[in-house]
Amino acid sequence: MIGRHRSGAWIGLGSALGLVFSSIAHAAPLPVVATLPVLADFVRVVGGEHVRVTSLITGLESEHTYTPKPSDIQAVHEAAVLVKVGLGLEVWVNGLIKNAENPRLLVVETSQGIPLMRGGESHGHDEDGRDLHNDEGPRAGGNPHVWLDPENAQVMIRHISEALGRADPERRKLYLANQAAYLKQLDELQRSFVQQFKTIPNRKIITHHPAWPYFARRFGLEIRGDIFTQIGSEPSAKRLAGLIRTIRQEHIRVIVSEPQLSPKIPRALAEETGATVVVLTPLPGALPGTDDYLSMMRYNATTLIEALR
Ligand SMILES: [Zn+2]
Incomplete structure (x- = not known):
């Protein structure tokens, strides 16, 4: 009798705690992992205080050579969203995603839809122009440094705000508003330097x-x-x-x-x-x-x- 009472009380307490935890979890910022600091910055711009973003590489390493650390696997395991450039730039990221064993992870390839430039590509071709690896689909061999054109950055930011809105639908409108304000700044920057x-x-x-x-x-x-x-x-x-x-x-x-x-x-x-x-x-x-x-x-x-x- 007493045992049953107790377990009933525990169940009651358990579900009350569950409610508390789920509301805390809801208020907690969305965990996001970006491969590069430039992508982490875009995530911060769109998500503000509602995201907690970490960049796997710092600005001091080359984006082409990186060896993920054990803490990176943990970060990806716990993340809701992973943001990358794609185009084979982050040659090290697919293995990392696989090792992190996170079936709910939303992977965002921010270069999607951007018209690519070829030529002089550092990992697509050797000095004589031969393809070094062409196993990453029809867009392989495209130069991956797309973010250095502010117009491409706009496309990348749209991918990011869409993904954040999918992972956190209640704040979708807020993310879109943040995006709109930032795209305006990008426009101004672009216009000013094109002129100069x-x-x-x-x-x-x-x-x-x-x-x-x-x-x-x-x-x-x-x-x-x-x-x-x-x-x-x-x-x-x-x-x-x-x-x-x-x-x-x-x-x-x-x-x-x-x-x-x-x-x-x-x-x-x-x-x-x-x-x-x-x-x-x-x-x-x-x-x-x-x-x-x-x-x-x-x-x-x-x-x-x-x-x-
Ligand atoms: Zn590069």
């Missing part, structure tokens, strides 16, 4: 690795060569000689270096040719004053404009 770049006569640059074709196309820059076509393999002497020739013949004044890669070769090329090295970052957080996407884009554009002028 137009005033510069010589817009030819050499870049460190093929991160910049979308940025260059948007702002009217001409990339005349990349130092690395593949992260992790040194450019050949022949390639460097070719770059030096191009810089001299075409009066290229600016070489773009990146904080995630060694500055050795950009500096050597500059010394040889008299060109200037500027350090730009494709990922926020790698340089002072580049903590989020907007400030990173402003930093990259103003630094480059100053150097080209």
Whole structure:
């Protein structure tokens, strides 16, 4: 008798606690994992205080080379949403998702629907243009650095707000409102820098690795060569000689270096040719004053404009 009473009381207490816990769980921010800091920034912009987002890589690592840590598996296991670029950029992420064993995980591929650029791709082709791996569907070989064009960033943010709205339908409208406000800021940034770049006569640059074709196309820059076509393999002497020739013949004044890669070769090329090295970052957080996407884009554009002028 007493036992039954007790268990009844426990059941009552249990369901009361269940109610309390479920309302706490509901109020808790949505756990989101992003592969790159730029995606984490977009998630924060849309989700605000209602998301708790972590980026797997920091701005200091190259987006192409990363080895997930045990804590990353745990984070993905507990996440509601995982946000990635796709296009084979995060070669390390599929294994991570599999190991995390999270059947409820919503995976968002933010590059979907973005028209891709080819050419000079760091992991799609080797120096002679041969395909290195072509096993990731029809969009493989497309350059994955899509976010460096603010117009592409708009597409990516739409994917993110849609996913957050699916994972947390009660706040869907709020996410859409946050999105709308941010897209306006992106529009303004784009318009302002398109205008500023137009005033510069010589817009030819050499870049460190093929991160910049979308940025260059948007702002009217001409990339005349990349130092690395593949992260992790040194450019050949022949390639460097070719770059030096191009810089001299075409009066290229600016070489773009990146904080995630060694500055050795950009500096050597500059010394040889008299060109200037500027350090730009494709990922926020790698340089002072580049903590989020907007400030990173402003930093990259103003630094480059100053150097080209
Ligand atoms: Zn890259």
